[in-house]
Amino acid sequence: MKAIKLKFITPKTALYIVAAFIIISSCKTDGIDKTKITSSMDIPAHVEMKAILTSPPNVPPPTADRVAKKLIVDMEILEQEGELTNGVKYVYWTFGGTVPGSFIRTKIGDEVEFHLKNHPDNKLPHNIDLHAVTGPGGGAESSFVAPGHEKVFSFKVLNPGLYVYHCATAPVGMHIANGMYGLILVEPEEGLSPVDKEYYVMQGDFYTKGKHGDRGLQPFDMQKAVDEDADYVVFNGSVGALTGDNALTANVGETVRLYVGNGGPNLVSSFHVIGEIFDKVHVEGGDLINENVQTTLIPAGGAAIVEFKVEVPGSFILVDHSIFRAFNKGALGMLKVEGEENEKVYSGEQRDDIYLPEGGGIQTMPSTNEIPESEIPAKSMAERMEFGKQIYMQTCFACHLGEGQGIAHAFPPLANSDYLNADVTRAIDIVLNGKSGEITVNGEKYNSVMTAQNLSDEEIANVLTYVYNSWGNSKKEVTPAMVKAVRSGN
Ligand code: HEC
Ligand SMILES: [Cu+2]
Numbered sequence: 215m216k217a218i219k220l221k222f223i224t225p226k227t228a229l230y231i232v233a234a235f236i237i238i239s240s241c242k243t244d245g246i247d248k249t250k251i252t253s254s255m256d257i258p259a260h261v262e263m264k265a266i267l268t269s270p271p272n273v274p275p276p277t278a279d280r281v282a283k284k285l286i287v288d289m290e291i292l293e294q295e296g297e298l299t300n301g302v303k304y305v306y307w308t309f310g311g312t313v314p315g316s317f318i319r320t321k322i323g324d325e326v327e328f329h330l331k332n333h334p335d336n337k338l339p340h341n342i343d344l345h346a347v348t349g350p351g352g353g354a355e356s357s358f359v360a361p362g363h364e365k366v367f368s369f370k371v372l373n374p375g376l377y378v379y380h381c382a383t384a385p386v387g388m389h390i391a392n393g394m395y396g397l398i399l400v401e402p403e404e405g406l407s408p409v410d411k412e413y414y415v416m417q418g419d420f421y422t423k424g425k426h427g428d429r430g431l432q433p434f435d436m437q438k439a440v441d442e443d444a445d446y447v448v449f450n451g452s453v454g455a456l457t458g459d460n461a462l463t464a465n466v467g468e469t470v471r472l473y474v475g476n477g478g479p480n481l482v483s484s485f486h487v488i489g490e491i492f493d494k495v496h497v498e499g500g501d502l503i504n505e506n507v508q509t510t511l512i513p514a515g516g517a518a519i520v521e522f523k524v525e526v527p528g529s530f531i532l533v534d535h536s537i538f539r540a541f542n543k544g545a546l547g548m549l550k551v552e553g554e555e556n557e558k559v560y561s562g563e564q565r566d567d568i569y570l571p572e573g574g575g576i577q578t579m580p581s582t583n584e585i586p587e588s589e590i591p592a593k594s595m596a597e598r599m600e601f602g603k604q605i606y607m608q609t610c611f612a613c614h615l616g617e618g619q620g621i622a623h624a625f626p627p628l629a630n631s632d633y634l635n636a637d638v639t640r641a642i643d644i645v646l647n648g649k650s651g652e653i654t655v656n657g658e659k660y661n662s663v664m665t666a667q668n669l670s671d672e673e674i675a676n677v678l679t680y681v682y683n684s685w686g687n688s689k690k691e692v693t694p695a696m697v698k699a700v701r702s703g704n
Contacts, residue, residue: 253372254322254370254371254372254373257322257323259281259284259285259323259324259325260283260284262283262284263284263285263286264285264288265285265286265287265288265318267288267310267316267317268414269311269312269316270313270314270317270415270416270451270455271414271415271456271462272317272413272414273317273319273399273414273473274317274319275319276401276405276406277319277320277401277405278405279404280321281321281323282321282323282324282325283321283324283325284324285320285326286327286329287318287327287328288329289310289316289328289329289342290310290332290333291307291308291331291336291340291359291394292307292308292311292333292336293306293307293308293333293336293337293338294306294308294311296313297452298420298422298448299446299452299454300453301429301430302422302427302429302430303430303432304420304432305392305431305433305608306393307338307381307389307394308394309342309381309394309396310396312450313393313395313416313418313450314395314396314414314418314451314475314477315379315393315394315395315396316396317396317398317399317414317473318396318397318399319399320346320371320398320399320400320401321371321400321401322371322372322374322400322401322402322403323370323371324370324400325368325369325370326370326371327366327367328342328344328353328366328367328368328369329364329365329366330342330364330366331359331363332359332362332363332364334362335361335668337361337612337667337668338361338612338613338665339358339359339360339361339383339665340381340394341355341357341359341365341381341382341383342354342380342382343381343382344369344379344398345377345378345398346371346373346375346377346400347369348369348370349369351382352382353367353369354383358383360663360665361665373400374400374401375399375400375496375499375500376397376398376399376400376473376496376517376518376519377397377398377399377517378395378396378397378475378476378477378515378517379395379396379398380394380395380396380477380515381394381395384624385436385612385615388434388436389612390477390479391418391419391420391434392434393418393451394477395418395475395477395478396416396477397414397473397475397517399473406471406519409469409470410465410470411462411463411469411471412471412472413462413473414475415449415450415474415532416449416450416474416477417447417448417449417476417477417481417485417512417534418447418451418476418478418479419442419478420444420445421435421438421439421443421444421445422435422438422446423435423607424445425445426445426446426542426543433604433607433608434607434611436611436616439479439480442480442481444539444543445543446543446544447543447544447545448543448544448545449532449545449547450547452544453544456546456547456548457546457547457548458548461529461550462532462547463549463551463552464524464549465524465551466524466526466527466553466554467524467525468524469524470521470522470523470524471519471520471521472519472520472521473519474510474512474517474519474520475512476512476513476514476515476517477514478514478515481514481539482511482512482514483511483536483545484509484510484511484534484536485509485510485511485512485518485533485534485535486509486510486532486535487520487522487531487532487549488530488531489528489531490522490524490530491506491507491522492506492507492508492510492520492522493521493523494519494521494522495510495520496518496519496520497510497518498512498516498517498518499518507520509535524549525556526551526553526556526559527551527553527555528550528551528560529549529550529551530549530550530551531547531548532547532548533546591694592672598675598679598680598691599676599679599683601673601676602675602676602677602680602681603680605669605673605677605680606677606680606681609667609669609677610628610677610681613625614626614627614628618631618681618684618685622658623658623660624660624662625660626658626660627655627656628681628685629684629686629687630685630686631656632655632656633653633654634655634681634682634687635682635687635688638692639696639700641681642674642678642692642696642697642700643700644664645667645674645677646667646674646700646701647666648664648666648667649663650662650663650664671694671697671698671701672694674697675692675693675697678692678697679691679692
């Protein structure tokens with residue numbers, strides 16, 4: 215679709231090429247004629263280059279003095295199970311397989327050609343809103359992509375700074391709460407000043423059906439999310455992502471730069487490193503530089519760049535200084551600094567165990583109601599309902615919502631649905647194989663796509679039983695045998 219770029223060279227760009235060429239050949243610099251460029255919009259970006267993306271806590275190499283390019287960003291959305299903390303599983307929705315998503319590093323004037331792929335095994339459509347984009351929805355409107363599809367859109371980065379990106383598919387809060395956020399850096403023309411260590415840290419709050427520490431696979435809890443009652447507040451997607459063997463490292467005398475983001479969805483971060491003072495903070499990720507800062511506020515959907523020199527060895531603890539979040543909900547990371555003591559700066563007995571997280575241990579007794587594996591057959595109607603509700607909340611909820619009310623013009627209701635109640639076999643077939651094309655539910659027309667749900671016979675039986683016995687529906691029990699019959703085409 216986006217074909218050979220040379221076709222689109224305008225007289226103005228051609229002029230820049232010529233100008234650049236003259237300067238290169240006359241002054242032997244590889245710069246471009248900056249006097250001709252009055253706004254970042256006019257920075258030419260001819261040469262194509264594939265962006266290096268990195269997983270947290272790593273960041274791609276500096277853009278240094280490279281000129282603006284056409285930057286190809288290839289990002290794949292993956293829905294996958296991970297560990298929120300020891301023994302607690304969570305299904306994350308990710309940009310690139312990690313929370314936060316892959317770090318994107320650009321230079322002002324870059325023309326980014328963004329390829330957003332939604333893995334075929336995923337269950338939901340997604341999109342991306344990059345705060346670095348000037349344009350409708352920050353790209354969200356052009357990037358809505360169904361499982362098994364790829365969308366391509368382009369934008370020019372006009373403003374330097376550190377920006378959040380996130381999914382903006384309804385229900386937006388839920389997509390963000392499940393981990394769909396990350397950072398994109400737009401470096402100024404001269405690049406950021408060189409430092410010794412750079413790291414990528416991003417805070418996020420998580421909401422689970424069980425309490426903090428309750429074991430097993432924990433589904434997302436919409437009500438807690440609405441109430442802003444987080445069970446976990448973490449850096450880089452899980453408790454302990456930046457502690458122990460995962461700690462950040464530096465050597466005495468080095469300068470450290472942290473790119474710190476906050477995906478939210480709800481909480482504002484009071485970002486602090488215990489035992490350090492930020493020499494420099496790029497406030498809110500923008501141009502304003504503050505110096506000698508103890509704690510910097512990072513809004514949900516915002517970022518900051520903090521820089522400091524490490525003068526003495528030891529463990530420096532990254533926290534959200536809303537301190538129960540650090541010691542009881544997980545918002546705690548570690549920077550381990552090695553090297554010579556410097557008694558002029560700090561002379562004191564050192565303990566390694568001073569700031570160990572307290573975790574949720576004090577709040578929870580060994581759990582008596584572990585969430586059962588979805589494959590254990592339901593032994594009663596009550597169990598079928600209970601298991602079915604869990605599947606519903608994990609799988610169907612995102613589109614059909616908590617009370618089966620759906621979303622107008624997009625996702626049909628399952629509550630009191632005449633379409634559902636008219637035909638059980640058809641309903642089983644829809645969950646098994648997906649559905650597209652026009653249908654009429656309770657007098658409203660829908661013409662959209664529901665992807666196949668990749669569930670077992672037992673799971674489909676449970677979820678449909680739950681749906682049929684909720685919200686005014688016709689109270690049928692769907693059994694695994696019925697699903698099996700539809701699956702095998704009988
Ligand atoms: C990615 C969003 C999405 C998810 C997840 C999803 N559906 Fe759907 N569903 C749709 C859409 C869109 C339609 C309408 C399809 C069309 O227009 O042809 C639909 C239609 C239906 C219908 C028929 C219409 C009606 O309202 O009665 C049923 C039944 C249904 N879905 C059940 C489920 C169940 C059960 C789950 C979970 C196992 C689920 N869906 C998960 C999007 C989704
Ligand atoms: Cu999403």
